[in-house]
Every structure is written in structure tokens, then in C-alpha cells.
Amino acid sequence: MLENYLPILIFIVVALAVGVVVVSLGFVLGPHRPDAEKCSVYECGFEAFEDSRMKFDVRYYLVAILFIIFDLEIAFLFPWAVVLGKIGMAGFIAMFIFLAILVIGFIYEWKKGALEWE
């Protein structure tokens, strides 16, 4: 069982190594002539007006929260989906109730305008 995962571990290491090699190749081969202007912040030619790590829209936070909720829902749906053929109608109804509760939450956030952009 476990030995099945060894190739995956090696693959991940190799894939990350490819990323490291690609980037370090650029550092090795490319020139290094930094100057103050070149390394300044790019804001379409202007000097930066203020700190760039500014306040951001709360809707991004909301989307992140909703993502966590729905991702959890998917995590619950996966095992159900795999064994649905075996658990039959009872399993289907149980998951239907779970989905219904989540859909109520979904309708609530929809009506509240959490999904509106603009």
C-alpha cells in the first residue's frame, strides 16, 4: 500500500526540483546590473503614491469563507459518491438532507447579496 506512494513522493521532489532549476538557471545565466530605477515599484511610470499593501475589499474574504464551506461539502460528498451504489436509497436520502441544509445556506447568502460583485 505504502510503496505505491513512494513514486509520487519522488515525483513531487523532482517536479519541485525542476522549478528550482528553471529559476536558478535564470539567476546563473542572466546578467546582474540592478539600479535604483530598475528595481523601483512598477506603477505605470509614476512613483508609488502609497503603500501597496493596502486595505482590500471584504468580498474577497467572503469568497474565501464560502470556498472553505463548500470545499468541506465536497470533502463530505466524495466518500458518499464512491459508495453510493452500495448504500442505496437510504444513503441517497441522508445526503439529500445534508445538501438541502447547505442549499438553504446558499440561498441565504445569495439573497443577502454575498455573491454580488458591483
Next chain:
Amino acid sequence: MLNLWNSFSQDWPTLATLILILLKIVVIMLPLMVLVAYYTYAERKIIGYMQVRIGPNRVGFFGRHAFGLGQPLADAFKLMFKEIVIPTKANRVLFVIAPMLSLGPALAAWAVFPFNEGMALADINAGLLYLLAMTSVGVYGVIIAGWASNSKYALLGAMRSAAQIVSYEIAMGFALVGVLVAAGSLNLSDIVRAQSGSLLHWYWLPLLPLFLIYFISGVAETNRAPFDVAEGESEIVAGFHVDYSGMTFAAFFLGEYANMILVSALTALMFMGGWLSPFQGTPLEPFFAWVPGFVWLVAKTFFFMYLFLWFRATFPRYRYDQIMRLGWKVFIPITIVWILVVGLAVVYQLPWWFD
């Protein structure tokens, strides 16, 4: 813990197995990198022809033009010899890690991909879960890049793309639940085997809405046109990778194209029967028996890769609020309904879908 260690050290892999694994990895990774390089060439060429022009046709090998086939290599070498500018205000470590994080997982996802019957590096039972995990890690690359640059444009672009990727991942996940319900297994090879039959038995037909949603979400996930607001050139320049240059930029680029190939291959695998012949079980079957399964898989993958390019040449860019509306208010309700429909079909063993 000690038990785990003992069981592991007993069948500790010999050097020969390790070398074999590494060899297999190279066999997967090398063609993949070549494909990524020539996908950029194909994109420019195909969009060129769609716009009634020729596309790259100058760079060849050793003074010969060769239809411009040297272009990807020339681009790669050009980027290698470019300076990597790290802005003074950027977080240097995160700035360099971000491109690696976006390229690495896009490649690592191929570890569980079955290329033919029994031809996978690791045919694990939780294959689909692993894929979902690997594609999710790519978001970190985007967010870290946007944050580390310490530029307003980069941060805004990163927020936008991260929110978009995350939103469409839900629709994608639900579409996959539909596939799982139909196939009854998380193992990718089992999912393909469950589709055996002619091309009418493949899941694109019984799961048609999920198939469309999966592929469109895949386009949105990879930040491709018409969902490429993050890189809306006229609004926020290049999005989260404005400040990247040289090979760090190339790493993002490679990661994006590797992800596009991955989405195409997965669509082919889960909805188009993977390596199965389209004529299985029909009178035409013996005439195509000589075609290896791998060729069918590649042909199907190339078809979806072509769709990516076709979309880019055809559709105008979505507005950001329209993207979010499509993801949350259209795709998620449709997938939830279709999961229930497929669930009922499986519980009742409806014969015209799942016999």
C-alpha cells in the same frame, strides 16, 4: 509510528527500484516539457491562422526555416539570458519561491495519471483526490507572487485570480463528485474502465452538464481567455506577475501551460473515455484495433488543448462580476442538481445510463 517505520524499512526499496522510478519520471516529464514548449508555438500559430496571418515562421534550425519550429527554443534561451529583476521593496525569498510553487505542482499532478491500461507511474486508489490537492496548491503560487512583489497591481491581480480560481474549484469539485457517483471509484484507471463501451457510453453524454462545467471551470482555473481578467493588460497590466522577468516569468508561463495540458488530459480521461477506442462494441471495432490506447488518449487531449486556443481567439473577455456570477450562481446550482439526478440514476440502476 514504530510499526509504520518497521513495515517501511522491511521493504525498503532497493537502488534498482529507485532508478527505475526515476527513469519513469523522466519518461513522463521530458515529453511533457517539450509539449509545453510546443504548445506555446501551437498557440501562436493556430491563433495566427484564425486571424488570417501566419504566426511564427522565421526561427528554424541551422539556418533552415522549418515552419518556425525553433521558436520555443529561441524563446527559452532568450528568457534564460535575461536579468531577473527583484524590486527593492519585494520580499526576496517569497518572490523567488512563488514561481517554483506554481510550476512544481502543475508537473507533480502527473504522477498518478494513467496513460494506458496499467500504464501509470502510481496507480493509487485516491488518485482523483491527489489531483485535486495538487491543482489547489497552485493558488499559493499566485497569492505569494502577488504579495511578495509589493506592488499594487500585483496584489490586486493576485486577489482577483485567487478568488476566481477558488470559486471555480468548487464547481470543478462538484463536477468531479458527479463522475465519482457514476464510476464508483476514486482510482483514475477505474474511472476510465467504467466508461468502456462505444463513445455513447463515455461520461460526456450522461454527465453532459458536468462535462461542460468541468471544462469551462478548467479554462477559468488556468486564468485563460475569456476568463483572464487577472492579466487584463489594459487594466492592471500583467496581473500577479507584473514584476517578474526572465526565468521567474518563464516558470509562471510554463506552469500555466502545463496546467492547461493537465485540464485537457483530465477532461479526456474522465468524460471522453481516456484511452478507450471510440468504436468499442461497434462493428467498426476490428478496423481500429491496431491503434494503441495511448494514441486515443493523446488525440482526445490534443482536441481539448485546441479548444483552449480556439476560445482565446473567439471570445471577448468576461467582466469580473460576470465571472463570479457564472461561477457561483450558474455552475454551482447546476452541478448540485445534476449530482442528485446522477445519484438517483445510480440508486435505481437506470439502464440507459448505467447498465
